[in-house]
Amino acid sequence: MLTYELRDVSLTLGRKRIFSGLDLKLEGRVIGLLGPNGAGKTSLMRLLATLLRPTRGQILLHGRDIVREPAYARTRIGYVPQHFRPPGDLTGRQVLQYLGALRDVVEAERIDRCLVQTGLSRVADQAAGAYSGGTLRRLALAQALLSDPQVLLMDEPTAGLDPEEQDRFQTLVRGLAERGAQVLISTHLLAEVSQLADTAVVLHEGRILFAGPAPDLLARTGAQRLQDAYLRLLRDPALQVVGARP
Numbered sequence: 001m002l003t004y005e006l007r008d009v010s011l012t013l014g015r016k017r018i019f020s021g022l023d024l025k026l027e028g029r030v031i032g033l034l035g036p037n038g039a040g041k042t043s044l045m046r047l048l049a050t051l052l053r054p055t056r057g058q059i060l061l062h063g064r065d066i067v068r069e070p071a072y073a074r075t076r077i078g079y080v081p082q083h084f085r086p087p088g089d090l091t092g093r094q095v096l097q098y099l100g101a102l103r104d105v106v107e108a109e110r111i112d113r114c115l116v117q118t119g120l121s122r123v124a125d126q127a128a129g130a131y132s133g134g135t136l137r138r139l140a141l142a143q144a145l146l147s148d149p150q151v152l153l154m155d156e157p158t159a160g161l162d163p164e165e166q167d168r169f170q171t172l173v174r175g176l177a178e179r180g181a182q183v184l185i186s187t188h189l190l191a192e193v194s195q196l197a198d199t200a201v202v203l204h205e206g207r208i209l210f211a212g213p214a215p216d217l218l219a220r221t222g223a224q225r226l227q228d229a230y231l232r233l234l235r236d237p238a239l240q241v242v243g244a245r246p
């Protein structure tokens with residue numbers, strides 16, 4: 001399943017060149033986006049979410065150019081940002097009502113469904129400012145689900161969560177993927193990618209070192225576990241398929 005295609009994408013922020021001539025196809029049901037700190041994962045997510053415009057190049061979603069037609073993407077994707085800080089004096093339900101209204105999603109049943117889906121019903125009428133980290137992450141996911149997205153972009157959604165919350169989150173993501181959504185999940189948790197993702201993309205200093213089925217990454221590096229495969233890939237340039245011009 002091909003959703004996004006990046007063609008010759010460059011991105012400069014301030015004086016920093018983040019990407020230069022990046023080519024990438026995103027195929028798979030659950031794609032794990034991996035890379036060290038500063039690799040460019042959040043920048044890539046923001047490009048895909050139309051929150052950043054590439055300095056050069058094309059980004060296609062289902063073959064449509066989302067730089068020219070951002071509305072095409074915005075009505076089909078849900079974005080879970082790395083840091084989600086809603087106004088703390090609003091309740092969880094009010095946060096969803098507010099963000100929903102901005103996207104023309106106003107049906108109370110739809111908001112209720114997102115609350116149920118993310119296990120938030122019990123705390124929906126409490127102030128979001130008093131939510132725990134895990135509950136806030138669920139609210140971040142609930143707002144991404146408001147418009148019933150075909151593609152879900154999740155930037156480190158389980159960072160800082162305890163193992164039980166991580167497990168609940170993964171079950172949720174698995175369910176969404178089984179119901180037909182494509183999920184791109186950026187994470188430092190390799191176990192999470194092993195458990196959830198069929199496809200891996202490894203980014204390093206703005207370049208793609210690997211993009212393809214996760215088992216192919218194991219095969220290429222001769223590793224048994226994704227953790228070892230990832231480390232070998234980063235350390236050994238001979239194993240890297242560099243998907244961008246230097």
Ligand SMILES: Nc1ncnc2c1ncn2[C@@H]1O[C@H](COP(=O)(O)OP(=O)(O)OP(=O)(O)O)[C@@H](O)[C@H]1O
Nearest residue numbers: 013014016018035036037038039040041042043044
């Ligand atoms: N607004 C900006 N202006 C200049 N440089 C930026 C800006 N935003 C990000 N960068 C730089 O771009 C590079 C990629 O950052 P990005 O946040 O995309 O990486 P990341 O892989 O998500 O990192 P992490 O895993 O730490 O979240 C970093 O070197 C960062 O310092």
